[in-house]
Amino acid sequence: MxxxxxxxxxxxxxxxxxxxxxxxxxxxxxxxxxxxxxxxxxxxxxxxxxxxxxxxxxxxxxxxxxxxxxxxxxxxxxxxxxxxxxxxxxxxxxxxxxxxxxxxxxxxxxxxxxxxxxxxxxxxxxxxxxxxxxxxxxxxxxxxxxxxxxxxxxxxxxxxxxxxxxxxxxxxxxxxxxxxxxxxxxxxxxxxxxxxxxxxxxxxxxxxxxxxxxxxxxxxxxxxxxxxxxxxxxxxxxxxxxxxxxxxxxxxxxxxxxxxxxxxxxxxxxxxxxxGKVTQKIPYDFPNVAAVSLRPDFKEMTLEGDLAYIGTYDITKSTKYFTDLQSRIRYEAKTPQDYQKFEKAMIKILQSKEATDDGKKLILHELSWMGSDLSAPAIKDLVSNAQLKDDAEFALARLATSK
Amino acid sequence: MANNSTRRNFLKQSAAVATGALILPQIIPSTALGKGGKLPPSDRIVMGAIGTGSQGKSNMRDFLKLNKEVQFVAACDVDANNLQKAKQIADSTNDNKDCRTYGDFREFLEKEKLDAVCIALPDHWHGIIYSAAAEKKVHVYGEKPICRTIKDGQTIVGAVEKNNIIWQTGSWQRSQPNFHRGAELAINGRAGKLKYIEAGLPNGSRGIGTPPPQDVPAELNWEMWLGPAPKVPYRGVSHWNWRWILDYSGGQLTDWAGHHIDIANWGAGLEHTGPVEISGEGVYPREGIYNVPVEYDFLCKYANGIEMRVANESRLKMGSGTTWYGDKGWIHVNRGNTLTASDPKILEEVIGENEIHLIKSDNHWQNFVDNVRAGSKNTIAPIQVAYRAISVALLGEIAMTTGQKIQWDPEKQVIIGNPMASRLLSRPYRQPWSLPTI
Missing domain, CATH: 3.40.50.880 (Class I glutamine amidotransferase (GATase) domain)
Structure with a gap:
């Protein structure tokens, strides 16, 4: 046993x-x-x-x-x-x-x-x-x-x-x-x-x-x-x-x-x-008043896992992997290099042929505030996609407000 | 500026257009109001309503409760059912069937020549429609929060000031005696020199998960409901529950900023400024279409050393409401006519003749009407203070979204040295909509 x-x-x-x-x-x-x-x-x-x-x-x-x-x-x-x-x-x-x-x-x-x-x-x-x-x-x-x-x-x-x-x-x-x-x-x-x-x-x-x-x-x-x-x-x-x-x-x-x-x-x-003390960090999947949060396998999701799920997201599915990503950015990104680490991973989803349009939309909205010049080419490429035009333009417009 | 006769002609035409019949309104509207002009007390103020959901209809009823001060002649909504209900409210009071109805605010503002308009819409529409009403030089009773973003707010303030219109924000707590008295005690130092303020706003509520896209109800113009917000399928969420979705609202935090934060500012002399540093944390739903923070807790530091903590009520000892802490004690106000203090004697204090006397109003809607009659912009909840109240919440939202400490210049109204956070001061509009340049 x-x-x-x-x-x-x-x-x-x-x-x-x-x-x-x-x-x-x-x-x-x-x-x-x-x-x-x-x-x-x-x-x-x-x-x-x-x-x-x-x-x-x-x-x-x-x-x-x-x-x-x-x-x-x-x-x-x-x-x-x-x-x-x-x-x-x-x-x-x-x-x-x-x-x-x-x-x-x-x-x-x-x-x-x-x-x-x-x-x-x-x-x-x-x-x-x-x-x-x-x-x-x-x-x-x-x-x-x-x-x-x-x-x-x-x-x-x-x-x-x-x-x-x-x-x-x-x-x-x-x-x-x-x-x-x-x-x-x-x-x-x-x-x-x-x-x-x-x-x-x-x-x-x-x-x-x-x-x-x-x-x-x-x-x-x-x-x-x-x-x-x-x-x-x-x-x-x-x-x-x-x-x-x-x-x-x-x-x-x-x-x-x-x-x-x-x-x-x-x-x-x-x-x-x-x-008498607690040194463990608060995980990203902690529940709140909005909904229960379960770990059926008793494991915390990794960043790679979150990103893989976002790539398969459609609007009928749970957004929990995306909100995990948002939390990671919110609490882990401190330096420009940290933000770039996330940004590069997100650009990969934008450029992926397999990733869904709905998944890309989530990424575009997040990049709209925390992205940099690095993202711009990948976002511009999506303007020609009728499904993503509005969201790509949203991201480009907001990124441009800090110029 | 329309004079009396041209306006009446216009109303005849537009009534005919709107109803498809040559029926004149039974009550001929009063004179149109010129810049700074006064309305004879015998005349009713001619009003329209844009947004006739629960809050819009509630405002109409509150105006109509006033003693024959106001007449509603037109209503506008993207929901035909709400629009019909608003028409019924107006018609039954006017004892006719003449209230004109519109599904598009642009047509409404173009055709109607009103003294004032009462506007109650989801926040994402405020920037465009408040500004458009001001540009038509119609006086506005507008619901809080007055904007979804700081940029929207700056545009609206600019439009109201440029066009010299009279504005009342729906921050009706200002017209309640306990809030007025508490703020007046606080600003006159009855708790001592103010050091710290707490604003406790409601806790977030449960989510509804991820409902599937569904058919838009026949009465609802979904495309127009969305307007400048991102295009998304209808999932059964529109009226009232828009406040749980970030594209339209910031949740309880922004919904209630125009109440307890506004009152906090009133009693602390912070009505015309803003914090210089904002930091804090939010708790966000992990999944589901409701994505506004369900808990929030942030601290604002002001240039004069005062600090204000804004949090959902569970996190604060005093719970919901506003508490001013001075070096001699505290004063607390809340709904339910609550007014308490660290020492009950504080509540018996008399405010001397030479001290600060805050504007007094016993009825929020009457206060607006009185100002419109007098041609005075001295309402109890003017646009500038509403902008400063919601700014606190919106800057808190930015601090929580980014996880960063935000430095804000309340004079220039810009975030200092933080391009990422600065992007969150506005939200790009979906074409063909755009925020007007004032």
């Missing part, structure tokens, strides 16, 4: 992440799994891949015995790691393993609680302090208050009632509550999240916990009418915990796991948990 994952990872590495992974990873992560009412065999390898993609982590997976198995045999050595990711919801760990985990966090180890990980161990007090909030497992008022937002205020609600519920899976909007937190800094304030279980009515000790982001559980879909916590941080001992309620896994991944909003907050949260 492990070998297979390694092979897939090496392939992915050689294709996309070669540069970033040249240096050895700074942090070691352990994903704890093996029992879950969710598809842990889908999620755990993805989480491993996502951690390793950052170039910051190498990750192992610790798989517990099956449900009802001998948990005394499950003794992962947490002390070898900087980060523990809890993708586990099952039988209690043995006392030694529990103590080792608490010791790990106390000494400053980082933790990520992932989705149904917060369903685990309702009876284990220290785990619940680490987790902040949990759901199901007969959690009630005895386990702590409900914590959620109403409008702009955080509510700590001690009402009697069950802990944990969710409406039928649906797309929803995640809203930043502490936008300046390193995990969220630079991200949109609101984004559409891929269809997921919107965890609601979580309750727990909620000690030393901050709610970074919430999602409104719409009553029309059977939700609570509250802005429920989705991303949280907790401090326990010397340890930092990032808790994401997002990311329900389906066969082959599914929209919640493939959502760039989940992926990026998971990756950033993991780095914050081990270091």
């Amino acid at each position: 492990k070998k297979q994952y390694l092979l897939i990872f090496v392939l992915a590495l050689s294709l996309t992440f070669f540069n970033s992974c040249q240096k050895s990873a700074e942090y070691k992560a352990l994903i704890v799994t093996g029992q879950n009412n969710h598809k842990w065999k889908e999620s755990s390898p993805v989480l491993k891949k996502l951690l390793e993609q950052t170039g910051l982590f190498s990750a192992d997976i610790a798989t517990s015995p099956e449900k009802g198995g001998d948990m005394n045999t499950f003794n992962p050595d947490f002390s070898k790691y900087n980060l523990v990711v809890v993708d586990y919801n099952g039988d209690s760990w043995n006392e030694k393993t529990k103590a080792a985990f608490v010791d790990f966090v106390n000494k400053g180890g980082g933790v990520v609680i992932y989705h149904a990980g917060n369903n685990s161990f309702p009876e284990w007090k220290e785990f619940n302090l680490i987790c902040g909030l949990g759901g199901w497992g007969n959690r009630t008022e005895k386990d702590g208050p409900y914590v959620y937002y109403k409008k702009d205020s955080m509510i700590i609600d001690t009402t009697v009632g069950r802990g944990g519920s969710h409406a039928k899976r649906h797309e929803f909007e995640v809203r930043a509550r502490i936008a300046e937190h390193p995990i969220l800094k630079g991200l949109p304030m609101r984004w559409r999240h891929g269809s997921d279980e919107l965890y609601s009515q979580l309750r727990g000790p909620a000690k030393n916990m901050e709610i970074l982001a919430t999602a409104y559980a719409d009553t029309t879909g059977g939700g609570t009418g509250r802005d429920e916590p989705m991303l949280m941080t907790i401090k326990y001992g010397n340890g930092r915990i990032f808790h994401t309620a997002l990311g329900h896994a389906d066969d082959g991944g599914g929209p919640a796991l493939e959502c760039v909003g989940f992926i990026v907050t998971f990756q950033r949260g993991a780095e914050w948990a081990v270091s």
